[in-house]
Amino acid sequence: MRPTPMAExxxxxxxxxxxxxxxxxxxxxxxxxxxxDLRAGxxxxxxxxxxxxxxxxxxxxxxIIDRPGRITGGRILLDPGTPQEVDLAxxxxxxxxxxxxxGGRVGLIFQEPMTALSVHYTVGNQIIEAVRQHSDISxxxxxxxxxxxxxxxxxxxxxxxxxxxxxxxxxxLRQRVGIAMALAGDPDILIADEPTTALDVTTQAQILAxxxxxxxxxxxxxxxxxxxxxxxxEMTDEVAVMxxxxxxxxxxxxxxxxxxxxxxxxxxxxxxPSVLAAPRQRLATIGGAVPHPGARPAGCAFHPRCAExxxxxxxxxxxxxxxxxxxxASCFLDVPA
Amino acid sequence: xxxxxxxxxxxxxxxxxFISVLTFIIIRLPPGDFVDAYIANLAASxxxxxxxQAEAMRRDYGLDQPALVQYARxxxxxxxxxxxxxxxxxxxxxxxxxxxxxxxxxxxFAALFLxxxxxxxxxxxxxxxxxxxxxxxxxxxxxxxxxxxxxxxALILMYLGFRYLGLNVGGLFxxxxxxxxxxxxxxxxxxxxxxxxxxxxxLAGTAQLIRxxxxxxxxxxxKPYVVTARAKGxxxxxxxxxxxxxxxxxxxxxxxxxxFPYLVSGSIVVSLVLGLPTVGPLLLQALVAQDMFxxxxxxxxxGIMTVVGTLISDVLLMWIDPRIRLEGHx
Ligand SMILES: Nc1ncnc2c1ncn2[C@@H]1O[C@H](COP(=O)(O)OP(=O)(O)OP(=O)(O)O)[C@@H](O)[C@H]1O
Ligand code: SF4
Ligand SMILES: [Mg+2]
Numbered sequence: 001m002r003p004t005p006m007a008e009x010x011x012x013x014x015x016x017x018x019x020x021x022x023x024x025x026x027x028x029x030x031x032x033x034x035x036x037d038l039r040a041g042x043x044x045x046x047x048x049x050x051x052x053x054x055x056x057x058x059x060x061x062x063x064i065i066d067r068p069g070r071i072t073g074g075r076i077l078l079d080p081g082t083p084q085e086v087d088l089a090x091x092x093x094x095x096x097x098x099x100x101x102x103g104g105r106v107g108l109i110f111q112e113p114m115t116a117l118s119v120h121y122t123v124g125n126q127i128i129e130a131v132r133q134h135s136d137i138s139x140x141x142x143x144x145x146x147x148x149x150x151x152x153x154x155x156x157x158x159x160x161x162x163x164x165x166x167x168x169x170x171x172x173l174r175q176r177v178g179i180a181m182a183l184a185g186d187p188d189i190l191i192a193d194e195p196t197t198a199l200d201v202t203t204q205a206q207i208l209a210x211x212x213x214x215x216x217x218x219x220x221x222x223x224x225x226x227x228x229x230x231x232x233x234e235m236t237d238e239v240a241v242m243x244x245x246x247x248x249x250x251x252x253x254x255x256x257x258x259x260x261x262x263x264x265x266x267x268x269x270x271x272x273p274s275v276l277a278a279p280r281q282r283l284a285t286i287g288g289a290v291p292h293p294g295a296r297p298a299g300c301a302f303h304p305r306c307a308e309x310x311x312x313x314x315x316x317x318x319x320x321x322x323x324x325x326x327x328x329a330s331c332f333l334d335v336p337a
Numbered sequence: 338x339x340x341x342x343x344x345x346x347x348x349x350x351x352x353x354x355f356i357s358v359l360t361f362i363i364i365r366l367p368p369g370d371f372v373d374a375y376i377a378n379l380a381a382s383x384x385x386x387x388x389x390q391a392e393a394m395r396r397d398y399g400l401d402q403p404a405l406v407q408y409a410r411x412x413x414x415x416x417x418x419x420x421x422x423x424x425x426x427x428x429x430x431x432x433x434x435x436x437x438x439x440x441x442x443x444x445x446f447a448a449l450f451l452x453x454x455x456x457x458x459x460x461x462x463x464x465x466x467x468x469x470x471x472x473x474x475x476x477x478x479x480x481x482x483x484x485x486x487x488x489x490x491a492l493i494l495m496y497l498g499f500r501y502l503g504l505n506v507g508g509l510f511x512x513x514x515x516x517x518x519x520x521x522x523x524x525x526x527x528x529x530x531x532x533x534x535x536x537x538x539x540l541a542g543t544a545q546l547i548r549x550x551x552x553x554x555x556x557x558x559x560k561p562y563v564v565t566a567r568a569k570g571x572x573x574x575x576x577x578x579x580x581x582x583x584x585x586x587x588x589x590x591x592x593x594x595x596x597f598p599y600l601v602s603g604s605i606v607v608s609l610v611l612g613l614p615t616v617g618p619l620l621l622q623a624l625v626a627q628d629m630f631x632x633x634x635x636x637x638x639x640g641i642m643t644v645v646g647t648l649i650s651d652v653l654l655m656w657i658d659p660r661i662r663l664e665g666h667x
Contacts, residue, residue, distance in 0.1 A: 064567045066559075094573055103570035116561040119660060120583045130569040165659050178565075185570065 008039040011189050011221040012061065013080040015324065018073035019056055019065060028294045030056045030069065032245040035324040038189055038221040045236030045253065046225045047268070049290050052242040054225045058191045062102050063093035078105060104134040107182030111194040113174035117166040123177050124162035130184035149180040154210055172203035179210065191223045196231065208235060229269065233257060241265050244291065244301040249329040250322050262329035263308045300331070308333060338655065338662050345651045349644050356640035361408050364633040372400060378424055421630035430634045434616060438638055440509060441615040445600040447531050448538035452596060453589065455543045460550025461582060467555060475547065482544035487603055491537045491610045498533065507612040537607050542596045549588045557581035583657065590653035597646035601639055
């Protein structure tokens with residue numbers, strides 16, 4: 001096994017994260033031992049079919065999973081290995097410390113630029129609130145800071161737009177407002193949960209370019225969740241492929257496309273025939289349906305859909321998880337390099 | 338925003354006009370005209386009116402004119418504050434109604450206010466703590482509140498208040514103040530008597546509004562903008578009060594419009610039971626006695642009050658929801 005060459009410090013390390021939704025209809029194991037690192041100035045792509053746990057992962061980091069979901073295991077280490085190291089999974093979600101992390105250290109960007117902003121308050125009101133939540137400055141100063149943020153994310157005439165209501169802005173502008181809001185607390189980690197899925201192609205490209213620019217300028221550790229292999233190819237440095245609440249493959253982006261190691265990754269890539277020809281094609285469903293996380297198949301969870309299944313073994317045994325930060329696939333066929 | 342207000346105001350005026358036509362029809366509803374009724378009334382008390390006198394009266398009141406003219410004259414008099422004479426009381430209708438109209442307003446608004454004051458926090462609690470013990474308790478109480486008739490509750494509360502608290506229940510004033518002129522002491526006396534009728538009237542509406550608030554808020558709590566607010570690091574309390582609760586308030590504003598007529602009509606029975614000096618019992622008496630000027634006037638005034646309630650609710654909606662406020666701008 002060969003660690004990927006990366007000198008940048010780890011800003012956030014997720015280790016064996018497990019999240020469960022305990023419901024009357026039965027328990028849903030949304031996450032079952034997810035591990036990965038986010039590094040300053042780098043982008044980790046998270047890809048996988050609907051329901052595999054991408055959003056739950058994002059929300060767990062911020063400790064805002066909906067009830068009845070809760071973290072049942074693992075650690076979420078902020079600044080691991082430093083004296084300031086703190087395990088977010090162990091904090092009270094409502095504690096001042098956790099709230100300082102939320103929006104202050106870790107910013108969140110959403111998929112739906114319309115519904116992610118409240119229609120009842122102006123853009124300025126919502127951004128200024130975020131600014132003042134994380135610094136002790138006056139209203140007037142916070143307003144100036146908000147205008148500056150809007151300018152930074154490329155909103156024309158920010159001095160007037162700040163008093164607009166979200167429904168008065170286009171989808172692209174709203175998404176820029178969403179990004180400005182995520183930046184309001186000056187976070188060094190950004191989580192973008194399908195930030196461009198709801199936008200048209202031109203706007204998508206602009207928003208992605210903006211994210212890239214901001215990341216480079218601020219050396220942000222970016223976690224980019226998407227369905228879109230085109231976005232992965234264009235934006236990310238490393239990729240974690242998720243299936244049913246687990247990371248099944250982790251690889252540098254070039255290696256992932258050149259030599260995918262997990263049968264699931266290969267199926268995903270086959271479903272997008274030419275990444276370069278159709279960069280933003282929505283991930284086509286691969287053969288077979290995703291099993292419900294409440295009814296996870298025994299052994300390797302992918303075995304009912306796997307073309308390379310080893311009878312007797314894959315149905316009985318679970319392939320080992322990939323050690324974090326090391327390229328590999330959680331599959332019996334994977335030969336560690 | 339101005340357009341919206343003007344449109345609403347225009348609509349309100351049209352509604353008022355419509356109510357006035359209806360009132361006029363009500364006044365003319367009984368067989369014969371007002372003079373016939375007046376003569377019959379006098380005859381019952383022993384005096385008689387000659388045919389010439391009757392014709393003169395008809396001319397005075399314009400009863401020989403076509404209905405449209407009569408309506409216009411009547412409306413003119415109403416606009417000047419002359420609502421005609423009550424047959425039963427033999428006094429101008431305005432005098433008969435007197436304070437009752439304002440007392441009706443006071444009782445209804447007190448009930449409305451109480452409805453909000455109770456429904457808002459309980460609705461929020463029930464949604465935020467969905468399926469908690471408290472939620473179940475409030476839900477059960479709410480259904481009981483919906484099922485128990487107002488007057489029964491009034492009787493029960495009266496009994497309890499009288500039996501165990503030694504309260505002077507019933508009415509809106511203590512005996513000393515019933516006839517007294519308005520003074521701060523009388524207002525204070527009114528304030529002390531208000532909670533019981535307000536509570537009785539508020540009960541069913543409160544139960545209903547709690548259900549609405551709970552359902553709306555549950556809807557709103559699932560929306561992405563709530564996650565956005567949490568992700569900023571706001572406390573849970575601030576998140577919920579500033580964002581989803583604000584969004585769930587729309588039906589509260591509308592409730593002014595639909596609860597108001599309900600409270601006014603509900604107050605008739607409750608006022609009878611509790612002996613409240615509101616217009617409710619008066620309306621009932623007037624209808625029974627076919628005292629049509631009195632009945633018509635009460636219907637007219639209640640109708641207009643309802644229209645005003647609707648206007649208030651429109652303004653509230655505008656204040657709550659910027660989409661309505663900015664309607665017509667780009
Ligand atoms: N509020 C909830 N209540 C119950 N189960 C939930 C809830 N939220 C998520 N889950 C479960 O967790 C699993 C993972 O959901 P998640 O939203 O993380 O998927 P996702 O990968 O983000 O999918 P998508 O691509 O559709 O956004 C889902 O299959 C679902 O069963
Ligand atoms: S472990 Fe077996 S079933 Fe699972 S992906 Fe590998 S080959 Fe397929
Ligand atoms: Mg998702």
